[in-house]
Amino acid sequence: MNATPTAPPLDGATVLNDVETFHRRFNVFPTEAAYVAVTLWDAHAHLVECFETTPRIAFLSPEPGSGKSRALEIVELLTPRPVSTVSASANALYRLVDSAAGLPTVLFDEVDTIFGPKAGADEALRGFLNAGYRRIGGALRCVGEGSNQNAQVFGSYCAVAMAGLGSLPDTVLTRSVIVRMRKRAPNEKVEPYRQRIHEKQGHELRDQLAAWADSVRDQVAEAWPEMPDGVTDRPADVWEPLLAVADAAGGDWPGRARAACVELISAAHDNDEASLGVRLLTDLRDRVFCGADRVPTAVVLEGLLAMDDAPWGDLEDKPINSRTLARLLAQYVTPANKPIKPRGIRTPSGFPKGYYAEDLTDAWTRYCPPPPEESATSATAATPQVSGGESVADTATAIRHMSAETATPLFPVAG
Numbered sequence: 238m239n240a241t242p243t244a245p246p247l248d249g250a251t252v253l254n255d256v257e258t259f260h261r262r263f264n265v266f267p268t269e270a271a272y273v274a275v276t277l278w279d280a281h282a283h284l285v286e287c288f289e290t291t292p293r294i295a296f297l298s299p300e301p302g303s304g305k306s307r308a309l310e311i312v313e314l315l316t317p318r319p320v321s322t323v324s325a326s327a328n329a330l331y332r333l334v335d336s337a338a339g340l341p342t343v344l345f346d347e348v349d350t351i352f353g354p355k356a357g358a359d360e361a362l363r364g365f366l367n368a369g370y371r372r373i374g375g376a377l378r379c380v381g382e383g384s385n386q387n388a389q390v391f392g393s394y395c396a397v398a399m400a401g402l403g404s405l406p407d408t409v410l411t412r413s414v415i416v417r418m419r420k421r422a423p424n425e426k427v428e429p430y431r432q433r434i435h436e437k438q439g440h441e442l443r444d445q446l447a448a449w450a451d452s453v454r455d456q457v458a459e460a461w462p463e464m465p466d467g468v469t470d471r472p473a474d475v476w477e478p479l480l481a482v483a484d485a486a487g488g489d490w491p492g493r494a495r496a497a498c499v500e501l502i503s504a505a506h507d508n509d510e511a512s513l514g515v516r517l518l519t520d521l522r523d524r525v526f527c528g529a530d531r532v533p534t535a536v537v538l539e540g541l542l543a544m545d546d547a548p549w550g551d552l553e554d555k556p557i558n559s560r561t562l563a564r565l566l567a568q569y570v571t572p573a574n575k576p577i578k579p580r581g582i583r584t585p586s587g588f589p590k591g592y593y594a595e596d597l598t599d600a601w602t603r604y605c606p607p608p609p610e611e612s613a614t615s616a617t618a619a620t621p622q623v624s625g626g627e628s629v630a631d632t633a634t635a636i637r638h639m640s641a642e643t644a645t646p647l648f649p650v651a652g
Contacts, residue, residue, distance in 0.1 A: 247449040250488025252442075253280060256315060259442055262428045263435075264308050268504075270497035271416045275312070277479040277494060278414060282316040282342045282396040283450035284482065287458040290371050292475040293413040295348075296400040303418040305400035307430060309344045312398050314439025316342040317447060323347045327361035331378070331391035334369070342396045349401035352409070363406075369393035370412040407512075411471050414479070415505050453485040460484060465495045472502045513548070517565050518597065519605045520547060526594055531582050533591035534559050559590075566592070569600040 257276040266272050278294045285291050294312075296305040313319040320333060321344040333341055345351075351362055372394045379386040404410070421427070450457075462480035464473050476498045483494030525540040526532055532540075541549040542556055549557040559579075566577040577597060579590040 246452060247445060248488075249449050249453065249486030250490055252445050252449045253277070253483075253486050253490055254488075256280070256442055256446065259315070259439065260308075260311055263311050263430045264304060265419075265421050265425045265427055266308075267417055267419055268500065270500040273490075273493050273497040274414045274479065274501055275308070275416065277482050277490075278396075278398070279312060279315040280446055280450065280482045280486075281478045283447050284454060284457050284478070285340055285394075285396050287454060288372075288478040288481070290412075290474045290478065291369075291394065291396050292478060293366070293370065293409065294398045294416065295405060295410070295413040296398075296416050296418050297404060298402060298418040298420075300420065301402065303420050305418050306346055308416070308418070309346055309398055309400050310430065310432075311439065313342075313344050314436060315443045315446060316396065316398075317443070318342060319344055321346070323350075325362070327365045328378075330362070330365050331393060334392050334395050340395045342398070345397065345399045347401060348399040348405070349403050352406055363409075365393050366397060366399075367408050367412065369395055369397065410505070412475065414475060414501060417504075449486075457481050457485050465499050468498060468502060472498075476502075513552075514565055514568055515604050516548070517541075517562075518569070518600050520544065520549075521592075521597065522601050522605060523608055526597075529594065531591055531593045533582055533584065533589045534562065534579055535589060537592060538562065566597075569597075569604070571596040572599045 253276050256279055257272050260266075260272060260275060264275075266275065275294065278292070281288070281291070296308045298305055309321065313321055318339055318341045320341045323346045325345075330343065333343075345366075351366075369392075378389055378391055380389045381387055399405075399409075399413075405413070460481040462477055462484050464476070464480070468476060480491070480494050480498065483490040520541060521537065524544065525537055538557065538559065541547065541562075552561060563579060569577050571577055572595070577592070577600065579592055580596075581588045582591040582593075
């Protein structure tokens with residue numbers, strides 16, 4: 238009796254190459270690294286149960302017509318149990334994740350509408366997107382009617398791909414592989430996508446991905462992929478599943494994956510907009526204090542408002558004032574672990590409130606980027622001018638010199 242011939246095992250590198258080629262037919266991504274990351278993300282969705290985290294993938298662009306929705310459409314063809322939506326309730330998504338059909342791949346288009354200033358009602362949905370990044374994420378809900386209710390935990394762990402305009406909150410971006418899409422240039426051509434023609438081709442590739450994933454499931458579940466130098470903490474959590482997939486596939490994928498990891502993490506950092514608090518701290522250090530040990534609040538405000546390239550002249554439709562300044566700085570603490578607050582400063586004309594460099598130093602060290610490589614002279618020359626023709630640095634320097642020459646306390650005890 239002849240044995241039934243068995244199909245040769247699928248080669249992971251070949252399967253991933255075919256998936257990447259399929260994306261290239263319909264998607265123009267901004268970098269080669271993006272093709273690598275998206276391909277690995279498609280494959281990881283078939284192995285999501287093997288990982289502690291599932292990175293989100295976010296296709297973002299500043300303008301419509303940049304190919305974000307098309308990218309989601311191709312991802313939809315290649316991933317398991319896809320659910321595509323532009324609007325959903327958190328409760329519906331929690332129940333979808335807990336269904337007997339298995340973990341879905343959620344594809345969320347126009348995701349920027351969830352995080353806009355008028356999207357307060359979608360707080361639960363934002364919680365779903367954040368919590369579902371880790372296997373332990375979920376929501377506690379009461380289930381039942383009237384007094385006959387019981388607490389039940391609904392899981393939220395599943396693969397999520399997103400597309401949207403602009404940016405997303407840091408809590409989402411730091412959990413995501415970010416692909417910043419652009420409008421196609423005249424010389425960038427793609428094959429016209431027709432669902433009735435190309436859906437079958439995509440599903441054939443999806444089935445190959447699924448079959449290969451099944452063959453390496455145990456290997457991937459036990460994997461501890463080596464991270465590129467400097468990739469730690471949250472970025473390592475994001476990339477660990479993708480690198481595990483690349484290592485299991487073999488060929489040139491392990492090397493390409495690590496190169497893409499470094500490139501996309503670096504690009505994400507380059508595109509980060511510092512929080513308002515970090516921007517304030519940095520501007521105070523580099524453009525207001527400039528080496529001075531104390532500066533009156535009035536001088537701080539004049540210096541900030543003189544910066545044409547900064548947001549301080551238009552915070553919620555009004556210029557920054559002493560109260561807003563104090564509120565922003567009180568989020569940070571002094572080396573003595575107390576909130577940063579204005580204190581009295583001795584000047585020739587009285588005891589105005591102001592800020593001391595010794596109170597800000599710890600926050601500068603922890604939150605600000607390295608100071609610019611400039612000499613003290615150039616820094617002083619670049620400082621904005623305040624009333625009377627004196628620069629902020631000049632005023633602060635005068636206060637510093639005065640403090641060195643007097644033996645009396647420079648400020649009264651703050652009340």
